[in-house]
Amino acid sequence: MSQAQQVQQIQIHSKQNHNDVNSNQTTNKTYHQENNNVVRIDIQSYQNAENDGLLNQTNPIQTIVINQEEQQINKEINSINIKDQLLSGSDEEEKQKEMLMFQKPGTIDKGYVLYSDKLMEHLIADQEIQKDLINQFKFERETIWCFENEKNQSITQLEQLKVLCITWNMHGSMPQLCTNKLLRSDKIEHHVIVVSSQECLRSIPMSIFCESKQKWEAHLSNVLGNKYELVKSVSMNALHLGVFMVKDLVKYATAISIDQKATGVMNLFGNKGGVAISMDIGDKSYLFINSHFSSGQNNNERRNQDYQVISQSLNLPKYCQNPNESLFKRFHYIFWMGDFNYRIDAKNKEEVDELIKSNKYFDLLKRDQLMAQKKIGQVFSDFQEGLILFPPSYRVLDEQNKFTDGSDARIPGWTDRILFKQKIPDTIKLLNYESALDVFGSDHRPVFAQFLVKAKFTETFQPVIVRGSAACNIF
Template sequence: MQRITSFFRFCRGRAKLKRRAAAMGFMNHHHQTAISSGQEGIKTVGVDNHNLCDFSSNSDLCICIVTWNMNGKVSYEDLAELVGSSRKFDLLVVGLQEVPRDNILRLLQAALEETHIVLGKAIMQSLQLYVFGPKNSDLLVKVELQVDKHSVGGFGGLIRRKKGAVAIRINYKGFRMVFITCHLSAHASKVEERNCQCKHISHSLFSKNWNPYAKPAHITVWLGDLNYRIQGIDTHPARNLIQKDLHGTLTSNDQLLQEAERGHIFNGYCEGTLTFKPTYKYNVGSSKYDTSYKVRVPAWTDRILFKIEDAKKINATLRFYESMDDIYSSDHKPVKAHLCLKLNKLLSA
């Protein structure tokens, strides 16, 4: 615990030095190196919704992925809306942050009772991850699954806002997959702290039982409230652009994409185009952005990213990447993705 605390003190100290250097007109050396070395950053991929997935012939595995910061409130109706009524997917992955003390799994199981059952769960107080598979499938007896969690400190209040990540590693239908849901530090100024948390989580998860001879995951998926913000623009100009459906112009101000482009985080990951409006912060019970005295700049805090270990062996098609604007009980809108995977015939098990 002392080592982890020292690590994040280092992160905070480094962030202060970086801001001071920026104010004096100096560029961070790591930033220069990352740009000159040609880092991949996050690859933005389009959504292929013209050729609708028929759930059988086009793909070997279909995954529905949902992330939602619940803000400590829930209803069965919201969760039923979250998982949807059309279940054209093999696996359903649900990552939740700021989960209330209610039995969320019981509510999810009730909503999915006719089609899917829980394969695995990873829980760290208000941070929770669930993977569901098809009911009555012969494949379920062959599922290999491990879970892990990693705290980065920082929680409080009645809803226990735990920060960190929980993860599930699963082998299903010949695909080795890792799903990670996280809740990182808040506030626009904490960019360097979030970067440090991402790196530390990546290095720490499943490290206790690390096998140097184990094959790497075919695909890794990060989902959650990453808390990266929009910067370099004030709230009212940003809201005017969103109101005019010009929010796509704000992606150049998105901290997550900026930091990835600089080579600091998520190198080689993919994300769908941000065609939906920023998912935070809304007035609870409405689709109006924050009208409190803080009048926060809207931001895409809630994201789903994925990385294919070898694109020559696995073809990944993103069929859907959207926010769920009809859910009003939180100050965040959920985000949902539909990802289809197809194995190359030359890929060995």
Template structure:
């Protein structure tokens, strides 16, 4: 088994080391899982028609060694290949493939899983090649994607309906689990000193296996090799870019054996002297056991075309075969020659139930022009209908792109308007969060629609190309049929001298083709048209599903944004009302404080008259002569009165000063409250008037 994220690179010239082809013990099966095979729209369509460069490399390498390509499945950049020795091919049965997308909200196949399942000598086996979410903080999302893949992948036509129903499951690929906590310096020191075990406890997959029961069912060999990510291209040096990503074991191979439940009809009663019966009860026999031994689990540092290193796992499967005889034996009769028809006989070696999947192919030379003309006309009609249907889908996608512009502009306008909020209200709130999420959803849908439109345009071009060759072949057939019909009607009495002279010229004598070439030419045109029609129909079905899902996602997010905006408006209005109530109370308190200050000022003025009279009297009495200047009772009372009035006046002034300070503080609070109310008024105007009108003007139409 090989897993390798090839990072859109072209394959190397030689993969002998990757496949261990120089090993003395030759593998029976090869399972190769690749991620990030280049899948640009035009390249992807070309690969579908002619095969991608990676598949061709593995095909050319392994088929020359006697291996047969049994099956393959591709989903954009994810590719899974299964090769087998010829001797095992009759015993690989019930082969099925499927895939699951998890990229861009489940629309895009840059992330997800592809799988091949089959019966190996009667044992159900499934290979699941995954490319999960990137970045160190997405470990939980990776587990959720894996569980989504397991839950969504089903296989029809056999008893193993899901991945985990199989007796043996291999899960592998760029699982993208990273190494947590440890710093770059520590990780690189452990790698350089080959102390890989010091990093195992912080490997995210190892950590997740301790918490997730479904992951605990899978086994993995020890990670006794260098982390396989991330390397500089064309080198064995870890990432030296500005990001300096930490090395990690992103590329993994795990397996799971489904334990066989004890038979329901085991007799629980047994004789005391029956040791074998007792053993059967304690350990129910598996009539056809299967076990897995991992011989090798390592990375290959030789290949540097990608920022990942490939990981190889060599396994030994020990099993008891449920059947050892092929279903059918085919024999060639006599000697075969390219110039003569060949005869093949077959006979069934085992009884097996008939199925709609059973078929026998019979091939013979077809020379009748009318037959091929009818075939071409039928295929031309089908491809023309398919072109019309695809043009309709193209118009829908273009209309959907146009429909995305208005919601996106309204969302951007709301975001820009909300930047006009001031002070405390200029905050990243739930409305901002939902608007940004709506912007991301619409932009993601727009980008996906553009990619879909590119694929549709390319498919229309391929359909029209197939249509052109069908029409050209049909015109030639029509002309040939007319000539043959004319020749059929000719006789010795109808042929003119001019015709006979023309016949003697034989202008096309040197360019005639053989009947086999004649048949092959039309067959290729029909096969190409059928292939393009099938690809087109699959593309239409995919686009139909994507359009429905994208409409639902945009509509759902738009409703979430509206709900968040309504709730925020209610909260802002409530806050503004509370501030206004506080302002009214404060204004009443300011009025009361102003009245108190005025009363204190009046009281101070009232004390100044009596104080002036007492001071004047005291001054006048100081002019008494000689012995008359005595401290009599009147003098004592005047002094006491002056002191009392002076003290009272001082206290009144202090109270007045304190009252003025409180009044200034209250006035300042008044200004702050009025400013906050103005902030809320501004925010309410932006959200309740501008943004509400913008969002209410949006109508999410069905794409």
């Protein structure tokens, strides 16, 4: 962060029963970026509130951090004691309100983005916080990236993997010039890059006759260069999923398996559905899923059904000792991405256009169908998603950051999403959840997420036999 910037932290804390607090642990996590107006998240959990002089509603404290202008550069602003702020209210309701804390530039360590349905609901309801966040939703800004110019450590020294997940509905195209902006391999070294695409290379009807994605895989490999290797891929109709790794990591990828499930007409046609890859990387098991759910503004029930069919039908890993066990309990880490096609509930496009024109993106998020269906337990009930602080990824012009209009107009929406699930809490850390605003060639903008994932590797590593997968030995 430059010396010209100040940091404003808006803290949001939720009530928790003091009887559930059993330790003196304190954790601090902060998402850090150099750009102006980049959202950063800080979580500060205070355990044993009574011993610390805190009241029972103070755990956890969730903080949104936003870069500010130079207006206070010459002021000597010291960090305000959070405990004093918490105890200063006259009653419990007052203590639950948002508080401001100012801190000198450069004093916050790098940390992690918060993923919280409750926090998203709070943001949607709080207009004061929204004023500071609204620029995140504009097309006229640079795409945010983490890990730039950071060199990877030796694999055996790693405790965390840098994982990049991408989802992109390519609209039947083969974009040549902008893929490097999406993979960023010249500036960022991820350990694992997962590229999921829908309507890849060809339209869905054309993909029935020619399903091959070799050209796309060759293109991705060429852009990534000799540093990376395609470990596994799977295709179904216009769906494609590929997992790339830095070459030093490849030998640690074992017990690799693939599967697919069509959810088109009668659940037989692959125009909609999901493809998946499972594997062990070191001592952890992973599941990557790419899906294209049913389209249509008011087709939530069918989309929910697609989710259920895929989650109940994927047979991964093929050698699992407990085939009757829920898919979601078999893996340490699950990353599910795709064009889920959930839209914004609205009477017409004009209504949405007016809200966008007025920068009322949070009013649109109130109407996001996926959030609504997730909240009532219809889909992704055990999954987490990062805060959505980027413009709707659909439907935009192919070569311009502008929503479609005229006869080709559709209601914009956050159709393209990445959700994840972790078996053990705090083993996946989401650093960035963004839309690649500078990647053109489709009526969707790609959406990507960058993670740090807990991992372990040793010099004496020996590949496990197929039936020894970590996915079969979680419990």
